[in-house]
Amino acid sequence: MIAVFWQTFPFFLLIALxxxxxxxxxxxxxxTAALTKFVFYFALSAMLFHFAAxxxxxxxxxxxxxxxxxxGSVTVYLLATVVALIRKRGMQEAAVEAQCAVIGNxxxxxxxxxVLLIGEAAxxxxxxxxxxxxxxxxxxxxxxxxxxxxxxxxxxxxxxxxLGLLKNPMIVSIALGLGWSIVGWELPEPAAxxxxxxxxxxxxxxxxxxxxxxxxxxxxxLEIAAWLSGCKLLLHPALVAIFALFVFPVxxxxxxVMVACAALPVAGNVYILAQHYGIAPHRASTAILIxxxxxxxxxPAILAWLNP
Numbered sequence: 001m002i003a004v005f006w007q008t009f010p011f012f013l014l015i016a017l018x019x020x021x022x023x024x025x026x027x028x029x030x031x032t033a034a035l036t037k038f039v040f041y042f043a044l045s046a047m048l049f050h051f052a053a054x055x056x057x058x059x060x061x062x063x064x065x066x067x068x069x070x071x072g073s074v075t076v077y078l079l080a081t082v083v084a085l086i087r088k089r090g091m092q093e094a095a096v097e098a099q100c101a102v103i104g105n106x107x108x109x110x111x112x113x114x115v116l117l118i119g120e121a122a123x124x125x126x127x128x129x130x131x132x133x134x135x136x137x138x139x140x141x142x143x144x145x146x147x148x149x150x151x152x153x154x155x156x157x158x159x160x161x162x163l164g165l166l167k168n169p170m171i172v173s174i175a176l177g178l179g180w181s182i183v184g185w186e187l188p189e190p191a192a193x194x195x196x197x198x199x200x201x202x203x204x205x206x207x208x209x210x211x212x213x214x215x216x217x218x219x220x221x222l223e224i225a226a227w228l229s230g231c232k233l234l235l236h237p238a239l240v241a242i243f244a245l246f247v248f249p250v251x252x253x254x255x256x257v258m259v260a261c262a263a264l265p266v267a268g269n270v271y272i273l274a275q276h277y278g279i280a281p282h283r284a285s286t287a288i289l290i291x292x293x294x295x296x297x298x299x300p301a302i303l304a305w306l307n308p
Contacts, residue, residue, distance in 0.1 A: 004301075004303045004307070008299060008303070012296050014208055015292065018212040018214075019212065019214050021211070032212040035208065042201075044202040044206060045173040046194075047112075047202045048111070049173040050195040051127065051177065052127065052177025052178045052180075052181065053177040053181050055123065055124055055177075056181060057178060057182060060124050060128050060131065061128065065254055067243075067248050068247065069129060069243075069244070069262070071243045071248075072241075072242065073236065075239050077101060079231070079235075080094075080101035080102075081095070084097045090148070092144070092148040092277070095145055096279050096280045097228055097280070098141075099137065099141050099284075100288075103137055103266065104236075104261060104264030105210065109206070109210060110130070111126055112203035112207070114126055114257065114260055117303070118256075122257045125258055129258060130174075134168060134171055135165060139164070142157065142160055143158065145279065213268055214292060225283060225286035225289075226290060228287040229266070229290045233263060233298045233299075237262040237302055240262040256306040256307070259302065264295065264299065265288065265291035265294070266292070271288055
């Protein structure tokens with residue numbers, strides 16, 4: 001585990017650097033927002049397109065992989081939802097808490113970290129997890145919150161969710177890259193170099209942005225945030241591992257990448273959604289902060305277990 005810890009340490013050091021810059025005021029919230037926008041719309045999109053353009057459709061879509069990850073994630077999602085409802089939090093707050101329990105920072109942390117640590121063979125599985133999180137769970141929280149507010153399930157809820165997917169640059173980049181690959185075109189050398197150069201900014205930029213965005217996160221409702229962090233960092237990867245290794249015939253390497261993705265801390269976009277809808281933003285904020293700090297230990301431990 002010590003060897004894996006030192007491999008992951010530079011990634012968390014970049015997060016810590018961003019946190020220090022944000023906490024000290026040297027990097028303002030406006031600067032953090034601008035950097036996040038650059039990474040989200042440009043650097044990470046270039047990286048994902050470049051990766052996807054070199055893959056086949058079968059590399060990023062496998063029924064057994066999808067089934068294993070969905071079953072493990074849905075089990076944790078339902079558990080977190082039930083616990084929230086038992087506490088009489090209501091369906092909208094339960095949806096936010098369930099999102100914290102299953103949505104990891106795959107885009108900003110998983111893609112750059114796991115591809116560099118495990119190798120380019122991890123690209124396909126990581127993209128599958130990213131696509132499932134965005135298409136299934138990011139749509140689900142919008143539908144649940146809209147339904148809770150309107151008191152009924154409406155077509156408008158599905159329209160909002162679908163529009164969100166069409167506007168998400170990560171989904172668009174992966175789809176366009178796969179389309180390019182399916183057509184069979186070779187990327188011209190200048191275009192490939194452009195994408196590679198721009199995409200190279202995604203790793204340091206994303207990790208620095210994660211840290212800087214954590215600087216203004218408050219630590220409130222620690223007991224609930226600790227429960228949600230435990231679900232995300234321990235329970236989620238454990239259940240995904242059970243379904244991937246013992247229920248569905250997932251390739252061992254792909255199963256390992258899937259479990260590593262499930263072990264990532266809570267994604268920042270959960271807070272963005274919670275803040276946008278005005279539903280439990282402090283709870284989501286604290287879960288992101290605690291899970292990111294704890295993942296310095298838990299993630300290397302799980303990676304070491306996956307690659308003894």
